[in-house]
Amino acid sequence: MTDNRTAPGASAMPSTSGTRDPHAFIAGLPKAELHVHHVGSASPRIVAELAARHPDSKVPTDPEALADYFTFTDFAHFIQVYLSVVDLIRTPEDVRLLTFEVARDLARQQVRYAELTVTPYSSTRRGIDERAFMEAIEDARKAAESEFGTVLRWCFDIPGEAGLVSAEETVRLATDDRLRPEGLVSFGLGGPEIGVPRPQFKPYFDRAIAAGLRSVPHAGETTGPETVWDALTELRAERIGHGTSSAQDPKLLAHLAEHRVALEVCPTSNIATRAVRTLDEHPIKEFVRAGVLVTINSDDPPMFGTDLNNEYAIAARLLDLDEQGLAALAKNAVAASFLDEPGKARLSDEIDSYTSTWLTP
Numbered sequence: 001m002t003d004n005r006t007a008p009g010a011s012a013m014p015s016t017s018g019t020r021d022p023h024a025f026i027a028g029l030p031k032a033e034l035h036v037h038h039v040g041s042a043s044p045r046i047v048a049e050l051a052a053r054h055p056d057s058k059v060p061t062d063p064e065a066l067a068d069y070f071t072f073t074d075f076a077h078f079i080q081v082y083l084s085v086v087d088l089i090r091t092p093e094d095v096r097l098l099t100f101e102v103a104r105d106l107a108r109q110q111v112r113y114a115e116l117t118v119t120p121y122s123s124t125r126r127g128i129d130e131r132a133f134m135e136a137i138e139d140a141r142k143a144a145e146s147e148f149g150t151v152l153r154w155c156f157d158i159p160g161e162a163g164l165v166s167a168e169e170t171v172r173l174a175t176d177d178r179l180r181p182e183g184l185v186s187f188g189l190g191g192p193e194i195g196v197p198r199p200q201f202k203p204y205f206d207r208a209i210a211a212g213l214r215s216v217p218h219a220g221e222t223t224g225p226e227t228v229w230d231a232l233t234e235l236r237a238e239r240i241g242h243g244t245s246s247a248q249d250p251k252l253l254a255h256l257a258e259h260r261v262a263l264e265v266c267p268t269s270n271i272a273t274r275a276v277r278t279l280d281e282h283p284i285k286e287f288v289r290a291g292v293l294v295t296i297n298s299d300d301p302p303m304f305g306t307d308l309n310n311e312y313a314i315a316a317r318l319l320d321l322d323e324q325g326l327a328a329l330a331k332n333a334v335a336a337s338f339l340d341e342p343g344k345a346r347l348s349d350e351i352d353s354y355t356s357t358w359l360t361p
């Protein structure tokens, strides 16, 4: 697959320190990740373990073959490969393993808090018992918090392409008091946008919002700014997954900035799915210039050959950021998160104290 990583050792900063490498600073920076998919976070190590449990699968286990397998011609191809990894998750024990190991990978990058997008429909439709599914993610969440100190929260998303049946099932699982997991904070909509208009999902978002969940649909990833408007007006989005095409509409950018609707920007994902041609053409600079609250995220990191630290390094290069700028970016994610206020204050303070220690000669 195309390697979109910033060259190791390349300095992204025009910083006063001159020779400092942003990678070391970023590696230790406490972070929040707001847009990362559960299945899309399965690393080669996790895929290999799942594939060994289910040897009939067509997903390669050898890391080199996996890199080729994770090279996408377009968004539709990406979803096809994604679903083949979904097919590896067949039992509650697979769900528990995936979730716990994903948390381990996040913790290694100093991610203190992550809102993980989970698509429960894909698992219940494949025969995993709904109660066992919820127990598995919750067990893993609690174990990860006590073992790694990383706090996980869930966003349940509708796989849009699977239609209104999947929307009904997802909202039922998200709002039934006997099933709804403690860690659930938000409701989303993923999958392809072309041919999947957002307004049809309004009744399902209305129900989720009425049950206290926050609205975070993907929009403007593979279609134009009108999809982002639909997400705002019909689905009452509080943050937008990607929102890449918002850059084409200055009124939309002004609206996002004025209402503090954050964009969950995932630079490498946008290249891998061909939503944006090259990193240098990524509209992140326009977002920042327009005053939009920009957060940096990794989406489906192993599938796109990246991780959150690499996405921060890319942002540092594209936005010409020094350590303070990177810390501000990390704090944007805290501000846009669904952590409670004391939780936000704690994580922001941790980012500040890490940064000031780092900058103290």
Ligand SMILES: Nc1ncnc2c1ncn2[C@@H]1O[C@H](CCC(=O)c2cccc(C(=O)O)c2)[C@@H](O)[C@H]1O
Pocket (backbone or CB within 6 Å): 037, 040, 079, 082, 083, 086, 117, 118, 119, 121, 122, 123, 125, 157, 158, 159, 160, 161, 162, 189, 190, 191, 192, 218, 221, 269, 299, 300
């Ligand atoms: N960058 C992304 N942009 C958008 N979405 C992304 C991205 N990355 C990952 N996803 C995930 O892909 C899922 C799509 C799964 C899907 O379409 C589908 C269709 C038909 C049947 C079934 C099934 O399971 O039976 C599933 C979404 O729900 C979302 O969580």
Ligand SMILES: [Zn+2]
Pocket (backbone or CB within 6 Å): 035, 037, 190, 218, 241, 299
């Ligand atoms: Zn996504």
